[in-house]
Amino acid sequence: MKIAVASGKGGTGKTTVAVNLALSLQDIQLLDCDVEEPNANLFLQKSVDRVEDVSILVPQIDDDLCNCCGDCVAFCQYNALAALPNKVMVFESLCHGCGGCKLVCPEKAITETGRNIGYIEKSSGNGLDFYHGILCIGDAMASPLIQRLKCYADENKTIILDAPPGTACPMITTLKDVDYCILVTEPTPFGLHDLKLAVEVVEKMSIPAGIIINQDAEGYSEVEEFCKSKNIPIILRIPYDRRIAEMYSKGIPFAEELPGWKEKFREMYEQIKRIIE
Amino acid sequence: MKQLAIISGKGGTGKTTVTSSFAVLANNAVVADCDVDAANMHLLLNPQILSKHDFYGLSVASIDNQLCTECGLCKKHCRFDAINDNFCVESFQCEGCGVCKYVCPSDAISMETNKAGEAYESITRLGLLLAHAKLGIGEDASGKLIAVVREIAIRMAEENKADLILIDGPPGTGCAVIATLTGVDLALIVTEPTISGIHDLERALEVTSHFNIPALVCINKYDINEEMAREIEAMSNSHNAMIVGKLPFNKIPTEAMIVGKTVVEYASNTFTSNIEEMWSKVKEVLKL
Ligand code: SF4
Ligand code: SF4
Numbered sequence: 001m002k003i004a005v006a007s008g009k010g011g012t013g014k015t016t017v018a019v020n021l022a023l024s025l026q027d028i029q030l031l032d033c034d035v036e037e038p039n040a041n042l043f044l045q046k047s048v049d050r051v052e053d054v055s056i057l058v059p060q061i062d063d064d065l066c067n068c069c070g071d072c073v074a075f076c077q078y079n080a081l082a083a084l085p086n087k088v089m090v091f092e093s094l095c096h097g098c099g100g101c102k103l104v105c106p107e108k109a110i111t112e113t114g115r116n117i118g119y120i121e122k123s124s125g126n127g128l129d130f131y132h133g134i135l136c137i138g139d140a141m142a143s144p145l146i147q148r149l150k151c152y153a154d155e156n157k158t159i160i161l162d163a164p165p166g167t168a169c170p171m172i173t174t175l176k177d178v179d180y181c182i183l184v185t186e187p188t189p190f191g192l193h194d195l196k197l198a199v200e201v202v203e204k205m206s207i208p209a210g211i212i213i214n215q216d217a218e219g220y221s222e223v224e225e226f227c228k229s230k231n232i233p234i235i236l237r238i239p240y241d242r243r244i245a246e247m248y249s250k251g252i253p254f255a256e257e258l259p260g261w262k263e264k265f266r267e268m269y270e271q272i273k274r275i276i277e
Numbered sequence: 278m279k280q281l282a283i284i285s286g287k288g289g290t291g292k293t294t295v296t297s298s299f300a301v302l303a304n305n306a307v308v309a310d311c312d313v314d315a316a317n318m319h320l321l322l323n324p325q326i327l328s329k330h331d332f333y334g335l336s337v338a339s340i341d342n343q344l345c346t347e348c349g350l351c352k353k354h355c356r357f358d359a360i361n362d363n364f365c366v367e368s369f370q371c372e373g374c375g376v377c378k379y380v381c382p383s384d385a386i387s388m389e390t391n392k393a394g395e396a397y398e399s400i401t402r403l404g405l406l407l408a409h410a411k412l413g414i415g416e417d418a419s420g421k422l423i424a425v426v427r428e429i430a431i432r433m434a435e436e437n438k439a440d441l442i443l444i445d446g447p448p449g450t451g452c453a454v455i456a457t458l459t460g461v462d463l464a465l466i467v468t469e470p471t472i473s474g475i476h477d478l479e480r481a482l483e484v485t486s487h488f489n490i491p492a493l494v495c496i497n498k499y500d501i502n503e504e505m506a507r508e509i510e511a512m513s514n515s516h517n518a519m520i521v522g523k524l525p526f527n528k529i530p531t532e533a534m535i536v537g538k539t540v541v542e543y544a545s546n547t548f549t550s551n552i553e554e555m556w557s558k559v560k561e562v563l564k565l
Contacts, residue, residue: 009288009315009317010289010315010448011287011288011289011448015473036450036451037287037450037473037476037480039287039472039473039477042472042473043472075375077335077372077373077374077375078374096372096374097356098376099356100374100375100376100379103379137480137483137484138455138487139451140451164449165314165315165449166315166448167315167414168314168414168415168417169369169416169417172414172415176369188534189537190293190320193315193317193320194315194317197315197414200414201414201415204369204415219531219532219535242526245498245526246501246502248471249471249474250472250502251471251473
């Protein structure tokens with residue numbers, strides 16, 4: 001079973017939920033798909049080993065064979081190729097690796113080579129298999145790295161995926177083929193605004209979803225009204241509590257310290273299981 | 278005209294709280310909300326849209342099932358796994374490369390233009406000008422839309438002789454942040470003294486150093502972990518980034534947000550005077 005933890009907006013407590021849930025259950029695999037800011041291991045403090053360098057294919061042009069016809073340049077939708085009078089230049093960081101230029105080149109002057117976009121690390125032990133992907137700083141190709149990371153999913157386990165914030169392509173790539181999505185939000189206007197976008201995604205992808213209200217406090221009931229109107233259950237509330245914020249700041253998963261929380265996460269998990277079945 | 282980008286590495290550190298307050302404190306600024314994936318500034322500034330520009334992203338493939346013979350060539354060549362077993366294109370997945378159309382022997386595939394979002398020129402309830410945008414869900418062109426928002430902001434600033442563009446940046450350290458930072462005069466990084474805050478601050482400082490952009494740091498909720506706040510100070514120093522503000526853990530930003538106001542309009546106390554002091558320091562660095 002694959003459960004994604006997502007949120008329209010960053011900083012709502014997505015990673016906190018993913019980590020605490022993983023630590024409350026047995027036989028878990030946790031994949032940190034937030035490859036621009038993979039923070040889950042700051043809370044797990046596991047020693048990790050690099051398992052793979054991830055690259056995408058980019059073209060390499062043989063200047064001897066290239067006659068500068070410009071067909072590849074015309075084909076590339078991402079402006080990754082530019083024709084100079086006597087040469088075609090490749091801008092590797094813009095290339096999405098579609099392979100089209102190689103197909104269209106009439107001179108067979110194009111071959112492909114790997115460009116590194118990041119790497120994957122893992123650790124295991126204590127009933128928790130952990131993987132994360134780390135994207136090279138400034139790189140635009142988060143989705144291919146996430147796709148590669150998801151290949152490590154072990155279907156015999158319960159898999160928790162910590163999704164990147166937002167509702168762009170990397171979040172969608174993470175959510176593809178999951179059985180359930182937990183959306184973490186805060187009871188504020190910003191939280192609600194971004195929750196609505198995230199709900200639009202799970203609806204379009206037909207993924208059953210439940211909502212966790214983090215930093216729950218009185219004063220703003222619109223989030224609840226929205227959940228009701230959309231018929232999405234609120235599966236957990238985490239209170240606004242300075243102790244939780246302080247533990248978070250030190251990298252301590254609060255379910256390890258505050259009594260009763262592991263049970264709450266387990267109950268939530270049972271509820272999710274019932275919904276899926 | 279100067280450009281100041283407010284970024285954060287990690288999301289949810291209070292970036293928009295700071296930017297919106299600066300917008301009120303600055304006399305003559307244009308605001309650009311470049312967090313196009315989750316734009317929130319409009320919730321505080323309540324803009325009235327003056328003009329709207331459609332933003333087209335990459336096109337999306339579409340298969341005509343009358344012509345499709347299900348030969349499977351498109352599926353085989355699509356590197357983005359965007360064609361499903363029923364020979365329909367999963368539009369979320371499609372990157373618009375056009376390879377399927379090129380290989381299809383039956384001419385069954387066309388590339389359709391795709392409106393990926395909208396950019397707006399607006400005037401806010403405070404009379405401030407705001408450039409902002411909305412990116413459709415699942416779109417992958419945030420860098421390009423950010424460039425459009427920034428162009429609009431620059432044009433508005435020129436037309437109105439504004440001396441500053443205040444940019445609210447996206448979270449992360451990917452291409453969206455780079456599109457936000459290119460060519461700015463100064464970056465203010467809003468962080469928090471948490472283990473993830475400090476980790477992401479380090480990545481953000483690497484980005485600003487890499488592009489030679491002078492950076493300042495604001496520590497939000499500094500009192501939640503003062504030891505870590507000191508670590509942030511040391512890290513910022515080693516990157517030549519001055520700490521311009523330390524804001525305490527406080528409910529005011531949330532309360533202000535609920536009534537749709539910026540904090541400096543909502544209250545007047547030590548929290549807001551901290552923000553005002555920070556603004557004077559930033560102004561000094563920008564030589565405004
Ligand atoms: S592989 Fe695709 S994206 Fe890359 S240069 Fe060739 S046509 Fe452009
Ligand atoms: S345009 Fe490219 S990404 Fe889209 S379906 Fe065709 S081959 Fe796949």
